[in-house]
Amino acid sequence: MSNSFKMVAKTLFGFEEVLAKELRDLGAQKVEMGNRMVSFYGDTGFMYKANLCLRTAIKILKPITSRRVKNEQDVYDFIQSIRWESYLSVDDTFAIYATVNSTQFTHSKFIALKAKDAIVDKFRKEKGRRPNVDLDHPDLSIDIHIQRDLCTVSLDSSGGSLHHRGYRTATNIAPINEVLAAGLLLLSGWDGQCDFLDPMCGSGTMAIEAAMIACNIPANLNRKEFAFEKWLDWDLDLFEKIEESCLKKTRDFHHSIIGMDKAPSAVRKANVNVENANLTDFVTIKEGDFFSSSKDVEGTLHMVFNPPYDERLEINLEEFYSQIGDTLKQNYPGTHAWFITGNLEALKYVGLRPSRKIKVFNGKLEARLVKYEMYAGSKKAKHQQDQ
Template identity: 70%
Template sequence: MENFKMIAKTFFGFEEILAKELAQLGAQRVEQGTRMVSFYGDKGFMYKANLALRTALKILKPIKIFKVYDEKSLYQGIQAIDWSEYINENQTFVVDVTMYSEVFNNSQFVALKAKDAIVDQFRENTGKRPSIDKDFPDLKINVHIDRDTCSVALDSSGESLHHRGYRTATNMAPINEVLAAGILLLTGWDGKGDFMDPMCGSGTILVEAAMIACNIPANVNRKEFAFERWNDWDNELFNKILDSLLNKTREYHYKMIGFDKAPSAVAKAKDNIANANLSEYIEVFNQDFFESEKETDGPLHMVFNPPYGERLDIQLERFYREIGDTLKQHYANTNAWFITGNLEALKFVGLKPSRKIKLFNGKLETRLVKYEMYAGSKRAKFQQ
């Protein structure tokens, strides 16, 4: 099988960890861009990337790049592709557009022109035309216009890869699964120690942490990928790739716990953890973090997503001060990381973060911060 270029889309700030993931999986010619990483691999590797990558949102397979100056050049460029290689007149497709262009200002117009070019080609050649299906298309086409350059790619993933397949129940402000996995990898979480999420909500961070610890492929629970509807779909190859990934899973021998003070959140977290087949590794308790104490003397890796005040009604100043107080008084020998979209609120924690990483949660600018809580005094640690 021959290698071809692919593009993995991701969140701002995750490019480096996604490039590392790709290199570890065996991708060739890995190059970082903005919110994306390009790489080369064969069809089997495309299946593998969709199954295993934790920080990718989509895997695209580019098929043509051309210059676009106006409506006519867009239409001609799309028509120059032999679409019969990818679908037939009895199948369905949809066009998804992203663009940064002064020539075009309406993505729906671009999608309509691209659709017309494809449909007209089939009409001329066969007298029939494929239909549009926005929900379950046989082929999802991605058109990306950057100034005067148009890239056409096939979307091999379909629904965004953050739809892992294990989460059926969510609470008010659930964290995106890819965002959770990326945060965990940025914190250096490798599964070699005790882990805690003290505000676990519907359990996403816990599930992603356990999957990393056990080296379980990120999308093993997913129902479908877009490439399964492609003309060159190879079920046997896919199963071979999946088996090889599952053979590399490992056991986790430490404690992983989650707290939430809302009983409804705990119930949802337990459901999602059970859906991901990870109940044996994770315990979830109905507990207020501010009334808790660390149970072990050993090191603890803590990662959480506290409320930002955007959707949940809390007194921010008091809430963030209590986070700092609880860590200081009850969580010695802990590396505590959390993400917040409320940059002002960080002032109230009363601790100096040892790291700050800029990320985005949707369009909201956030910070991932690290607080190192030492056992005993900091000075004593460095004098040992």
């Protein structure tokens, strides 16, 4: 891989290990975990593949250079020293996004503005004209990150966040982010080797992501565009070759994936999204109330869901969460039940002891992904059987 370069995949808190594994499985080199990010090496084809296939990445950045900076003037001079004509023509548009984690620099928008001035001034001086800024659909999206005094300039190869998969056109109240859904599924150990149920499926995201994992379908196959498609070195033939080879690696799936919701409007929306994702052969959405449902498959059932917590809907928490516990205990033997909640108090009402608790974030809200192991028969009998 002589043409390989360093890249950074950004992710959500708690998914660093999952993303590092995804990258290794895809064939990335020198994979290293950081805070909400994983760095790795690969070539241009691998950059395309990472954007297409990674389920838990929000963005793939390609760092181009970095330098120590002491003040705003240093930032301006540094940005101006970069050979922007290699990445941007005077007729292109660009956008700059900055994040700062530093005592010297405290205002990210000001840094972005300073960097924009540096690029514009450089083009004006050299070409007599300047490229325009376009925050919605730029030809080049530039990422500036200042950590203490180290300023790193990267090209954003993804564009809009990679959770915009392209299949979700219909949503309900507080839909779960697709990257969050995929990360929760991977953390839960979902691998497509048994039946799956999301008993409170909303707009169907969890069931769709579960099907894509089970069938090994590239996460962003339905996405409309990636930022790298507007780069000066964009290689369509290479991209199509990569896409074709990824599609050859899809797997057959011999179990059921069901999304259930008691709201007819949610069921309608979920069906639209399943159709958009071309997964009607694999995902069934049905109307039903979890609390009056029971397990209707042989063997193990894998359940992952995102029940409402008071941030989103007006519910009686105590009653609702104790009903979750009762339903699991009485009606779902032989089930690995996982759910996420942003209300840590509410977990007390479930009345079951979780066998796992994983700290994650849903947006800015600290949450827990919890697992309840529902045995077929009594736990004691199961324990004796395992001896």
